[in-house]
Amino acid sequence: MSRQRTLRIGWLYPTKMNIYGDRGNVIVLSQRAAWRGIEPQVVELDIGDPIPDDIDVFFFGGGQDQEQIAVSNDLAGPKGDRLRSAIEDGAAALAVCGGYQLFGHVYRPHDAPPLPGIGAFDIETDAGSERFIGNVVAESQWGELVGFENHSGLTWLGSGVEPMARIVHGRGNNGQDGTEGAKYRNALGCYLHGSILPKNPALADWLIARGLEYRGQDSELESLPDTLEERAHRSAVARARIERRDEPGRSLLARIAAYAPIPRS
Amino acid sequence: MTARPGIGAVRQSASISAAKATLEVLRRSGRGGTAAPGLVALQIDPEVVSRIARRLPDGAVVVAGTNGKTTTSRMIADIVEASGRSVIHNRSGSNLARGVAATFVEHASLSGNPNGQMAVIESDEAALPEILRLVRPRLVVLNNLFRDQLDRYGELDTVGTKWKAALAKLTPSTRLIVDVDDPTLANITSDLAAPRTTFGLSVPEHKLDELPHAADAAFCRKCGADLTYRELYLGHLGDWVCTSCGFARPALDVMGCDVHLDAMSSLTMSVRSMDKETRDVTVQVPGIYNAYNVTAAVAAGFALGIEPAVVQAALEQFRSPFGRAEKVIFDGREISIALVKNPVGFNEVLRTITGGGSELAAPTMIVINDEFADGRDVSWLWDVDFEMLAAGSLPIATAGIRGADMANRLKYAGVDESRLIPLEGSIEQALQTFLDRTRGEPRVSILPTYTAMLAIRAALGDAGAVDRFWEE
Known part of the structure; x- marks a missing residue:
């Protein structure tokens, strides 16, 4: 008998940074571990809580401006250092949207002082003037990824990170260079909500495997039946390919047609 | 210089007739047009709504909030009708500026005279600033602000901030009816020129044990510290207090209490103000969330000076809007x-x-x-x-x-x-x-x-x- 495996999931700021249903990522990591007999343990790491030594995989979601400021303050100093060195050592991590920005060096708002991040990722983010909203399809080492972006921050990758994915459909990090997200060691950051892991199970399993490895556990994962996951993935990809009907600049007639109620049959 | 027919009047009747024609075309083609005629009307005359609204003899009520605005505005429309006044109401849940415009032009003559005494208008959250500007209501009912469709509205803070700016422009002739069980609403309405009537629930028998995952705004809008709840009823609604600065739910001017829920079908409750009460009113809507809607509707009825017995009778005959329940x-x-x-x-x-x-x-x-x-x-x-x-x-x-x-x-x-x-x-x-x-x-x-x-x-x-x- 092999020894009982456990997956310690460190959920950063579950009450403050959870605005876009990103809780789904924690649910998926937990369930996909449990279905394989690996005991998931979710450790909630809120403001003021120290970072434990034995976290296998971190999750860090997105938040509103006010919360993001409070979290940035909380991460300034030893707590941010601990998190950065865990990532440096190979801990698995997924950060989405606001969490992704705070994994970088800095977020620069339009009319407020710059918000420092923990600098685990060699990225910087500027406030943009346009909000990127819509379904995203991107190519990656985990195959085709699909999610939903909703951000105005423009993130620029430095030489110390690689892009997590290449945009096929959507805007990505900054709407210009075709990249989406960033990857450094076993840590990932991106703008993909949806939630992302439920529709991209290969990505979830990669994070679980890297997390198990990090503390020297067996990282072999048996495959799971992913029929529902794949269907959810396909339907989201199909949505991404349909033209957005609320795009600005369309004619009055086109807008009337788009908003008239559905025909009765 | 002699007075010519104002360009405004010409625009207005062009706008109204074009919109009415659009409505007719959509009806004949079997599409239940709700918003498209409004889009046409606003394109021709952006001020068409305010031109019609200011001729309403008894003014307008605007209802906004993430949840319950359709049900609440229907209840208010029924209460106003029960008081013997004719009501213009955007009943189909068409609550963006174009939907409101469609409602007004449909219920107005070509010269812009409304065919009702009062309007009860449901407003989308993002459209509220625009609708307040156009309609200039005598009463604004604010139900709650929950996380909803962030792709449309941006973040909750953004909506709250926009509402605050829009509410700050109201004059003392507009009264606010505000659910202060919602900490965000209590905060953004606390210091305005417009007078405020607060409402909320006091139903200890229905309190929740913990904050659900979907809860928003569990921190103080004044100082940023966490909020705690003496009693939590739904989402982040309840009797709250800041752990740091002491900012707390304001006193309730109108209070819903003694709520008895009958599964999927109905509820019975009492609503009290300083000097009025509807006791044990039974309404054919389920769930604690509807207790908030009933309390809001009663508070609006009281503020309009409608007798409690009339309010009660209207609510007891109320039927759910389409699809709500x-x-x-x-x-x-x-x-x-x-x-x-x-x-x-x-x-x-x-x-x-x-x-x-x-x-x-x-x-x-x-x-x-x-x-x-x-x-x-x-x-x-x-x-x-x-x-x-x-x-x-x-x-x-x-x-x-x-x-x-x-x-x-x-x-x-x-x-x-x-x-x-x-x-x-x-x-x-x-x-x-x-x-x-x-x-x-x-x-x-x-x-x-x-x-x-x-x-x-x-x-x-x-x-x-x-x-x-x-x-x-």
């Missing part, structure tokens, strides 16, 4: 339809259909679309506590454009896959299959998002089960 009889079976559109509302529906969280009472179909009006981002499904459905054995079907996301969500919520019926294809086909697969069950539930609800209504209507809503 309605029952239809079809093929000898009872179909309950409850609109779902955001995590807090969905949780309340689940709480109701599982009898407080034990297990489903009837086979259920969840229909998720991701059109603009539904919210294009389905991430919110992961904030709903579907884990409530894990117990029990009744089947759950999923359908709609994003039905596959819903089925996947249920799998991860611990619902056994043998209970799931993932349906593809059109909503009409899915409805047929669901009803076939559950034949023999006297009762079923359908939980659709907004555009899915329109499709379900249309399909059931074609089959003879319910009226088409635009014929109301």
Whole structure:
């Protein structure tokens, strides 16, 4: 008998940074571990809580401006250092949207002082003037990824990170260079909500495997039946390919047609 | 210089006639037009709404909030009608500026005279600043502010900030009726020129034990510290207090209390102000969330000077707006339809259909679309506590454009896959299959998002089960 495996999931700021249903990522990591007999343990790491030594995989979601400021303050100093060195050592991590920005060096708002991040990722983010909203399809080492972006921050990758994915459909990090997200060691950051892991199970399993490895556990994962996951993935990809009907600049007639109620049959 | 007919008057009648023509074309082509005529009217005369609104003899009431605005505004319209006044009301839930414009032009003469004494207008959250500017209401009812369709509205803070700026422009001639059980609303309405009537619930028998996952705004808008709740009733609504600065729920001018819930069908409650009361009013709407809507409607009725007995009679005769929580009889079976559109509302529906969280009472179909009006981002499904459905054995079907996301969500919520019926294809086909697969069950539930609800209504209507809503 092999020894009982456990997956310690460190959920950063579950009450403050959870605005876009990103809780789904924690649910998926937990369930996909449990279905394989690996005991998931979710450790909630809120403001003021120290970072434990034995976290296998971190999750860090997105938040509103006010919360993001409070979290940035909380991460300034030893707590941010601990998190950065865990990532440096190979801990698995997924950060989405606001969490992704705070994994970088800095977020620069339009009319407020710059918000420092923990600098685990060699990225910087500027406030943009346009909000990127819509379904995203991107190519990656985990195959085709699909999610939903909703951000105005423009993130620029430095030489110390690689892009997590290449945009096929959507805007990505900054709407210009075709990249989406960033990857450094076993840590990932991106703008993909949806939630992302439920529709991209290969990505979830990669994070679980890297997390198990990090503390020297067996990282072999048996495959799971992913029929529902794949269907959810396909339907989201199909949505991404349909033209957005609320795009600005369309004619009055086109807008009337788009908003008239559905025909009765 | 002699006075010419004002260019405004010309624009106005051109705008109104073009909009009326659009409405007629849409009706004849079998499309229940609600917003398109308004779009035409506003294109020709952007001020058409304010031109008509200022001629209303008894002014206007505007109702806004994430959840309950359709139900509440209908209750208020019924109360005003019961007081003997004719009402203009955007009944079809068409609550963006263009929908409000469509309602006004439909109910006005070509010269811009309204054919009602008072208007009761439901406003979308994002459209509220514009609608307040155009309508200049005498009463504004603010229900709550929950996380909802972030792809449309941006973040909750953004909506709150925009509301605050818009409310600051109101004069003392507008009264606010505000649910101060919502900390955000209490904060943004605390220091305005417009007078405020506060309302909320005091129902210790219905308090929740912990803050649900979908809760927003659990921190103080004044100092940023965490809030605690002496009593929490729904989402982040309740009797709250800041752990640091002491900012707390203001005193209630109008209080809902003694609420008795009768599962999916009705509630009985009392609503009190300093000098008025409606005691033990029974309303045919389910759930604690509707206790808030009833309290808001009573508070509005009192503020309009309508007698408690009239308010009570109107509420006792009230019937749910389309799709909000309605029952239809079809093929000898009872179909309950409850609109779902955001995590807090969905949780309340689940709480109701599982009898407080034990297990489903009837086979259920969840229909998720991701059109603009539904919210294009389905991430919110992961904030709903579907884990409530894990117990029990009744089947759950999923359908709609994003039905596959819903089925996947249920799998991860611990619902056994043998209970799931993932349906593809059109909503009409899915409805047929669901009803076939559950034949023999006297009762079923359908939980659709907004555009899915329109499709379900249309399909059931074609089959003879319910009226088409635009014929109301």
